[in-house]
Amino acid sequence: MADIKKIATRESYGNALAELGDKYENLYVFDADLAAATKTGIFKKKFPDRFFDCGIAESNMMGVAAGMAATGKIPFVSTFAMFAAGRAFEQVRNSIGYPHLNVKIGATHAGISVGEDGATHQCNEDIALMRTIPGMTVIIPADDVEAKAAVEAAINYEGPVYMRFGRLAVPVFNDPATYKFEIGKGIKLRDGNDITIVATGLMVYEAIEAAKTLAQEGIEATVINIHTIKPIDKDIIIEAAKKTNLVLTVEEHSVIGGLGEAVCDVLCENYPTKVVKIGVNDEFGHSGPAVDLLKEFGLSAENIVKTAREAVKAK
Amino acid sequence: MDATLKKQLEVTACKIRLGIIEGVFNAKSGHPGGSLSIADVMTYLYFAKMNVYPDKPDEPQRDRLVLSKGHTAPALYSTLAQKGFFPTDELKRLRHIGAMLQGHPCITIPGVDMSSGSLGQGISVACGMALSGKITNDTYKVYTILGDGEIEEGQVWEAAMFAAHYKLDNLVAIVDNNGLQIDGKVEDVMSVYPIADKFEAFGWHAISADAHDFDALEKAFDEAETIANQPVVIILKSVKGKGVSFMENNVAWHGSAPNKEQYDQAVAELTAHLKELEG
Numbered sequence: 167m168a169d170i171k172k173i174a175t176r177e178s179y180g181n182a183l184a185e186l187g188d189k190y191e192n193l194y195v196f197d198a199d200l201a202a203a204t205k206t207g208i209f210k211k212k213f214p215d216r217f218f219d220c221g222i223a224e225s226n227m228m229g230v231a232a233g234m235a236a237t238g239k240i241p242f243v244s245t246f247a248m249f250a251a252g253r254a255f256e257q258v259r260n261s262i263g264y265p266h267l268n269v270k271i272g273a274t275h276a277g278i279s280v281g282e283d284g285a286t287h288q289c290n291e292d293i294a295l296m297r298t299i300p301g302m303t304v305i306i307p308a309d310d311v312e313a314k315a316a317v318e319a320a321i322n323y324e325g326p327v328y329m330r331f332g333r334l335a336v337p338v339f340n341d342p343a344t345y346k347f348e349i350g351k352g353i354k355l356r357d358g359n360d361i362t363i364v365a366t367g368l369m370v371y372e373a374i375e376a377a378k379t380l381a382q383e384g385i386e387a388t389v390i391n392i393h394t395i396k397p398i399d400k401d402i403i404i405e406a407a408k409k410t411n412l413v414l415t416v417e418e419h420s421v422i423g424g425l426g427e428a429v430c431d432v433l434c435e436n437y438p439t440k441v442v443k444i445g446v447n448d449e450f451g452h453s454g455p456a457v458d459l460l461k462e463f464g465l466s467a468e469n470i471v472k473t474a475r476e477a478v479k480a481k
Numbered sequence: 482m483d484a485t486l487k488k489q490l491e492v493t494a495c496k497i498r499l500g501i502i503e504g505v506f507n508a509k510s511g512h513p514g515g516s517l518s519i520a521d522v523m524t525y526l527y528f529a530k531m532n533v534y535p536d537k538p539d540e541p542q543r544d545r546l547v548l549s550k551g552h553t554a555p556a557l558y559s560t561l562a563q564k565g566f567f568p569t570d571e572l573k574r575l576r577h578i579g580a581m582l583q584g585h586p587c588i589t590i591p592g593v594d595m596s597s598g599s600l601g602q603g604i605s606v607a608c609g610m611a612l613s614g615k616i617t618n619d620t621y622k623v624y625t626i627l628g629d630g631e632i633e634e635g636q637v638w639e640a641a642m643f644a645a646h647y648k649l650d651n652l653v654a655i656v657d658n659n660g661l662q663i664d665g666k667v668e669d670v671m672s673v674y675p676i677a678d679k680f681e682a683f684g685w686h687a688i689s690a691d692a693h694d695f696d697a698l699e700k701a702f703d704e705a706e707t708i709a710n711q712p713v714v715i716i717l718k719s720v721k722g723k724g725v726s727f728m729e730n731n732v733a734w735h736g737s738a739p740n741k742e743q744y745d746q747a748v749a750e751l752t753a754h755l756k757e758l759e760g
Contacts, residue, residue, distance in 0.1 A: 218647070220643060221642065221643070223639035223642065225639060226639035226642075227605075229602050229640065230640075230643065232595075232609055233606040233611070233612070236594065236595060236610060237614065257602055260596070261599075261602045264596050265587075
């Protein structure tokens with residue numbers, strides 16, 4: 167696996183915008199002085215007349231995008247997740263969510279894998295914030311293939327979409343030849359009877375790797391990629407829970423309000439099942455190399471294996 | 482201004498004021514003061530200025546208005562009803578459960594171009610609409626109305642920077658300078674003065690006018706149309722509660738509804754004024 171190609175999903179996002187710009191002439195991109203980091207700069211280079219820098223003023227940017235959408239254009243707005251979902255939460259809620267405008271929010275640098283910049287920029291709360299907004303679609307792609315497909319799906323969907331991308335280069339494990347993305351449809355990557363591992367974003371690859379190790383120990387895991395946290399694919403989760411009677415959720419986000427809670431919401435109402443959550447445990451991150459931080463916070467295949475093993479043993 | 486048009490506008494403004502009182506009274510809540518202070522400019526925009534189509538509210542080339550000071554929705558609703566977007570009877574159900582007319586503007590209401598009410602946000606949306614029009618050479622204009630207290634919101638100045646940077650000369654912002662906000666006089670709560678100088682420093686062309694004089698409004702909006710490569714702000718010196726004697730310049734009427742007695746008095750005053758105008 168050492169040779170697997172790695173691409174940051176923010177890079178996939180920028181490339182997708184640039185590639186889709188020809189096909190979708192109604193697509194416009196806004197950024198808040200972070201085009202080099204969010205990778206919307208790739209689009210800017212190719213379509214300078216369809217790119218607008220808003221300066222360091224995220225709240226206004228969300229409103230501007232709402233106005234663009236209200237006149238029939240498809241705006242993508244980008245900044246770091248901290249500022250898109252955090253700083254501009256109320257603008258997203260009231261100017262985009264309430265009027266249900268066709269704005270696509272491409273939030274990058276989500277989670278603690280931001281790395282050295284530390285806690286102020288490591289947003290572990292954005293999924294929680296965005297999924298509370300009625301009518302908001304929340305998508306977290308796991309790799310390059312999925313990220314690009316998600317961007318095109320978002321363009322073809324009418325309504326507000328929040329997409330979460332990462333700074334860290336992550337393995338490209340989906341096969342572009344066979345991969346199909348559908349908003350709201352989870353993807354079963356592996357079948358097993360002992361435990362269901364539900365993951366999102368960069369933790370999907372870690373979950374796949376963990377399942378391989380667990381299999382060597384005789385623990386067979388079902389692995390599900392929930393790329394759309396909202397609307398969530400209830401059926402795939404309930405079906406897997408019925409088969410394994412044990413669920414482990416894994417996300418690079420606070421354990422409060424994210425994937426884990428979304429899965430619990432589904433199961434407690436439909437098929438009460440024990441759920442163990444791996445995520446950031448109600449604490450702030452700190453500075454350090456992204457890869458080391460992920461390990462430290464338990465966001466690794468190793469910790470998934472350990473946690474799954476214990477959970478299966480306690481079954 | 483042509484005398485006949487002026488008389489028509491004064492009559493319409495009076496009817497709009499009656500609709501505001503009707504709406505707020507029946508809702509038993511709402512914001513009459515700031516609604517009454519913008520009744521004349523709303524009248525001027527919708528009956529003398531803007532290209533809007535009550536039978537085709539979503540016409541792509543229509544002029545747009547974002548009521549950034551969304552709490553004065555009764556003024557917008559009463560104006561749209563007078564213009565024929567929906568029956569005036571709807572005003573009696575303002576803020577009621579199941580009613581079309583929400584406490585603050587909602588984009589699903591015919592003629593309402595944007596949901597608004599969280600202060601500071603409407604002007605950004607107006608900027609987006611104006612930029613969109615510039616990009617595709619559309620002919621429509623975008624108007625947004627802000628309260629003087631509202632411009633204490635930082636987002637207003639983010640938007641002010643944006644509008645000047647992108648030379649949005651199809652955008653006109655109107656500041657309703659009635660001098661009062663919930664906690665008291667604007668200059669006592671958090672002074673926003675000098676308003677014109679601030680917008681000019683941000684790269685806008687600023688015009689000041691009397692909010693309750695249709696000749697002055699016409700002159701201001703005509704001047705706005707001569708300005709190229711710059712957004713325009715029209716600062717309207719207004720009277721909060723204008724047209725209802727006991728509400729005028731009284732901050733208590735920012736966000737409270739009249740009781741039956743007060744309602745009767747307000748209606749009597751406005752009806753008398755209307756009769757006088759209609760001669």
